[in-house]
Amino acid sequence: MPMVRLLEVDDLHVEFTTDSGIVRAVDGVSYGVDLGETLAIVGESGCGKSVSALSIMGLLSSAGRVRSGQVLFNGTNLLKLSNSEMRQVRGKQISMVFQEPMTSLNPLLTVGRQLSEILELHMGMNGRQAKARVIELLELVEITDAERRFSQYPHHLSGGMRQRVMLALALSCQPKVVIADEPTTALDVTIQAQILELMKNLTLEFGMALIIITHNLGVVARYADSVNIMYAGRVVEGGTAEQVYIDPRHPYTRGLMNSVPRPDQARTAKLQPIEGQPPDLSNLPGGCSFRPRCPFAIERCSADIPPLVDAGDGHSSACWVSDQLPPVSSHSC
Amino acid sequence: MQAQAEGTGGAGADGGEDVLLDVRGLKMYFPVTAGALFPKTVGHIKAIDDVSFFVKRGETLGLVGESGCGKTTTGRAILQFFKPTGGQVVFEGRDLTTIHAEEMRKMRERMQIVFQDPYSSLNPRMTAGQIIGEPMVVHRSVASKAERQERVAELFNVVGLNPSMGNRFPHEFSGGQRQRIGIARALALNPSFIVCDEPVSALDVSIQAQVINLFEELQEEFNLTYLFIAHDLSVVRHIADRIAVMYLGHIVEIAPSEELYANPLHPYTQALLSAVPIPDPRIEATRKRMLVKGEIPSPLNPPIGCVFHPRCPLMTEECRAAMPGLREVTPGHWAACIKV
Numbered sequence: 060m061p062m063v064r065l066l067e068v069d070d071l072h073v074e075f076t077t078d079s080g081i082v083r084a085v086d087g088v089s090y091g092v093d094l095g096e097t098l099a100i101v102g103e104s105g106c107g108k109s110v111s112a113l114s115i116m117g118l119l120s121s122a123g124r125v126r127s128g129q130v131l132f133n134g135t136n137l138l139k140l141s142n143s144e145m146r147q148v149r150g151k152q153i154s155m156v157f158q159e160p161m162t163s164l165n166p167l168l169t170v171g172r173q174l175s176e177i178l179e180l181h182m183g184m185n186g187r188q189a190k191a192r193v194i195e196l197l198e199l200v201e202i203t204d205a206e207r208r209f210s211q212y213p214h215h216l217s218g219g220m221r222q223r224v225m226l227a228l229a230l231s232c233q234p235k236v237v238i239a240d241e242p243t244t245a246l247d248v249t250i251q252a253q254i255l256e257l258m259k260n261l262t263l264e265f266g267m268a269l270i271i272i273t274h275n276l277g278v279v280a281r282y283a284d285s286v287n288i289m290y291a292g293r294v295v296e297g298g299t300a301e302q303v304y305i306d307p308r309h310p311y312t313r314g315l316m317n318s319v320p321r322p323d324q325a326r327t328a329k330l331q332p333i334e335g336q337p338p339d340l341s342n343l344p345g346g347c348s349f350r351p352r353c354p355f356a357i358e359r360c361s362a363d364i365p366p367l368v369d370a371g372d373g374h375s376s377a378c379w380v381s382d383q384l385p386p387v388s389s390h391s392c
Numbered sequence: 393m394q395a396q397a398e399g400t401g402g403a404g405a406d407g408g409e410d411v412l413l414d415v416r417g418l419k420m421y422f423p424v425t426a427g428a429l430f431p432k433t434v435g436h437i438k439a440i441d442d443v444s445f446f447v448k449r450g451e452t453l454g455l456v457g458e459s460g461c462g463k464t465t466t467g468r469a470i471l472q473f474f475k476p477t478g479g480q481v482v483f484e485g486r487d488l489t490t491i492h493a494e495e496m497r498k499m500r501e502r503m504q505i506v507f508q509d510p511y512s513s514l515n516p517r518m519t520a521g522q523i524i525g526e527p528m529v530v531h532r533s534v535a536s537k538a539e540r541q542e543r544v545a546e547l548f549n550v551v552g553l554n555p556s557m558g559n560r561f562p563h564e565f566s567g568g569q570r571q572r573i574g575i576a577r578a579l580a581l582n583p584s585f586i587v588c589d590e591p592v593s594a595l596d597v598s599i600q601a602q603v604i605n606l607f608e609e610l611q612e613e614f615n616l617t618y619l620f621i622a623h624d625l626s627v628v629r630h631i632a633d634r635i636a637v638m639y640l641g642h643i644v645e646i647a648p649s650e651e652l653y654a655n656p657l658h659p660y661t662q663a664l665l666s667a668v669p670i671p672d673p674r675i676e677a678t679r680k681r682m683l684v685k686g687e688i689p690s691p692l693n694p695p696i697g698c699v700f701h702p703r704c705p706l707m708t709e710e711c712r713a714a715m716p717g718l719r720e721v722t723p724g725h726w727a728a729c730i731k732v
Contacts, residue, residue: 104596250458252666252681280672304671320627321672322625322665323653326631329605336566336568
């Protein structure tokens with residue numbers, strides 16, 4: 060049932076040239092989102108979750124290169140667009156909220172200037188129209204005293220406020236897709252809840268698609284409709300949030316679920332960590348990348364890379380033994 | 393117990409139990425200065441203001457709160473990294489705020505710290521073996537180099553590292569391994585008390601669990617007492633026996649862990665717990681959320697009265713009058729709120 064989705068990443072391969080050789084940061088990743096949907100991409104540092112998002116936006120650093128694959132937005136392959144064509148998409152059709160609100164705003168420009176710039180550029184507004192719209196936007200993201208904030212600089216604002224400004228920036232042209240890369244990792248818990256709630260409500264209100272990149276399994280459970288779990292540059296499991304949380308079919312997903320302490324459960328036993336270290340991407344083991352840390356590995360795992368297979372209900376996993384995993388006790392996960 | 397009678401922060405030790413650390417009315421004010429040539433003190437940041445709690449031998453007290461609430465300062469003031477503005481820190485029966493520097497040096501063998509950032513807390517120019525052996529050199533706790541090397545190798549094993557890695561430099565280790573080196577260094581002098589200052593927050597999820605388990609194993613093996621500082625309420629629930637919640641320099645609630653999660657009394661604790669998402673979509677779908685409005689005020693200019701009142705959903709006029717002290721609401725469960 061291949062439908063055309065709003066944004067579709069198809070078999071994306073991204074490489075980085077480093078001193079220690081070629082690093083395949085993203086190695087055959089596919090996913091898609093539709094309007095009104097929230098997709099979470101989950102994984103630990105270095106798994107390729109941010110790189111896949113940056114390639115959608117055409118923002119890879121010069122060491123990075125998309126080797127193959129396509130990024131289809133409304134049927135157009137974004138990777139084939141010229142720089143100036145891409146500039147029409149970036150910020151206007153697809154926008155991004157970065158992790159670090161401290162460093163992703165320009166410290167030399169006022170909040171108002173940064174926001175009006177994008178409106179003048181993409182929406183053809185004049186200064187006065189832009190200012191009125193900026194104040195509307197600041198109020199939309201629940202910044203109090205928007206008139207005064209308009210002429211302040213980023214360093215006048217707290218971390219939570221800066222992230223609200225980033226969100227206003229991302230929403231300013233009413234894009235179709237918002238990609239949020241660890242949007243609340245740098246923030247305190249109560250502020251994190253405020254920002255995520257706001258982001259979810261606004262994307263629902265405007266009917267956008269939201270891609271949240273995170274390592275926080277709690278955030279995913281609260282806000283995402285569907286989830287992709289990534290490990291060493293590949294998607295190892297995907298499905299609706301319920302499918303992935305209730306019946307995880309990849310040993311890595313299970314390991315992740317078992318290794319996080321839960322705020323709603325008493326300490327019953329020791330945590331069950333995933334043994335070993337995340338792999339070195341420039342020196343991946345043959346076969347399945349998770350094999351050295353996997354308690355269920357069989358011989359075949361060291362020879363062949365397991366493909367991502369859909370079980371028929373939209374729940375896919377990339378593991379040779381996913382059918383033979385023991386049932387999940389509701390207690391351990 | 394004079395300090396307790398004077399202070400507003402109640403939850404002191406009641407004497408009968410085996411209390412290792414008793415903090416009474418601790419205050420740490422940092423001066424704010426103006427003027428480049430002749431700086432004048434124009435105000436104070438009250439990083440911690442009248443904080444009292446105790447830690448029993450062998451237990452883990454979790455200290456939670458958001459950035460700027462004073463939790464790290466509390467840990468450092470206990471270890472006398474700086475001289476507290478007021479209050480007492482009674483460790484193994486001695487008040488650390490009044491003893492001589494030379495005596496304090498001896499006490500430091502008994503109390504150690506593990507830092508948050510495994511990258512900046514290890515000297516990049518020393519090998520892992522030198523880092524772990526340094527406390528023994530400084531405190532002359534071993535007689536010979538051979539004895540030290542033996543002890544370093546032993547410590548490597550204790551924290552789950554291979555002693556053959558002793559000649560490597562910090563950059564050759566992963567984040568989780570570096571945190572193990574930091575833990576081995578803290579253990580080098582056989583302390584009884586360790587301040588763990590956000591020791592797992594810089595680590596990836598799968599590595600976090602390994603290090604948390606290590607802390608628990610070491611506690612059992614060496615009968616350690618921890619002050620475990622963290623902002624992650626899931627981690628704290630897992631590791632702590634009792635939990636103190638801090639907000640803007642004050643402890644607003646202290647209770648045994650299970651009691652705190654089952655029955656949070658202070659509105660701030662309630663908001664904090666509600667803000668933490670639970671990794672289960674079925675539970676999240678039906679969960680009520682209590683969003684606290686606004687942001688944490690600046691400690692330079694804290695609100696008059698209860699420090700939480702500008703954000704508090706239960707706020708009334710009386711809350712503007714004074715910061716309420718900790719009150720024992722049910723046995724062992726203390727809260728600083730006039731509404732409970």
